[in-house]
Amino acid sequence: MKKYAKQSRLLVAVDCIIFGFDGFKLKVLLVKRSFEPEKDKWSLMGGFVGPQESPENAASRVLTQLTGLKDVYMEQMRVFGNPDRDPIERTISITYFALIDIHKYEKQIDEQQYHAEWFSLKEIPSLIFDHKQMIEHGKLNLRYKASLHPILFELLPDKFTLTQVIDLFEQVFDVLLDKRNFNRKLSSTKLLVKQKDKDKMHSKKGAYYYKLNKKIYKDKFGAFLNFISNPKIG
């Protein structure tokens, strides 16, 4: 076991990137860091991995401690391992990624002692270390997932307007969409089922609500890979 004895041991941390959509804006959850260095600066929800703890368990523990959020399904994203990313001591950070419905968790978050807050992706404050880069990577991951799975529609409320769909896609993919063209394409997919009622809160004329036809959506997603029926891709 000599080989082991000679190695360096490193600090290992987790950082959680929690994205949410509130019906208007794509947001990310941040918290004020509670210890030095960079105390009181905005940061992702992070902490060290304990000796008997898996990184997954560490991520859940940290998220609950700092925000009150429980039972959030987080998936591992990537490791940030630049040797000088933490000025005090080398720390490898494993990032975790989740998408949540902001309104569903509003109350849980508000009751916490730490100051956790949602920030629009366009208005992220200055962050500690490489956390901005982590969020950037989280956004790419979101696009990647959104290209394979119906996750963006799942971020929307049960019924939603076309404006909300466009807003969400524009923010996730960082593009300005031609609304007419987008609506035409969307309508041709038959993914959305027009409802009878309208949202009258945000315009005089009102905007029809839509619901997702989940079956068609799922089938559509398989279509580009229709060589293989129902590939297991994770």
Add this chain to the structure above:
Amino acid sequence: MKKYAKQSRLLVAVDCIIFGFDGFKLKVLLVKRSFEPEKDKWSLMGGFVGPQESPENAASRVLTQLTGLKDVYMEQMRVFGNPDRDPIERTISITYFALIDIHKYEKQIDEQQYHAEWFSLKEIPSLIFDHKQMIEHGKLNLRYKASLHPILFELLPDKFTLTQVIDLFEQVFDVLLDKRNFNRKLSSTKLLVKQKDKDKMHSKKGAYYYKLNKKIYKDKFGAFLNFISNPKIG
């Protein structure tokens, strides 16, 4: 900095999952472990991350040391962090993933002092620790990537037969394909350009060679997400 002082430091390793296709079989590269515990057992190419080394650099260094492979683009996959995955001392392992053309690197690998060998995915020997699980995850990752990007066709030689395409897809997605149906679908995509010459090595009648129409392939891949032109997804 008290918070830092109290934490545990952990061993951090990298393990490299190198997939290749030799025209017939999807394979993974393994090496005989050179130190205890489990010396001389088959293993992925792995090693510890040095104090001043990024995990990416460690992965490249380890791969070159053990197999001679240089300039292989590897992407980070996931962390295996179960507290008892290594029986000697807790070690977090960051896995890296690459797809290579086996024939292109044949010579590099043969010249090395360590015994590296390609194994068909169907015939993987007993492996150390959780390396089998790592390969399983690598396979899921391969499917995931293959659903978004033209990577499977890139594993094929410049010209290839339909049998090779089917073999590759069957092995990656672990399915038995209806060959006629698959060929019909494939032909309708216009992805492949039939060549004038035939492979006569593997059947009397011979099988026509095909080449990939990369432009159509790329366009097709965007099609399922045609709301957004050229989304940047990583």
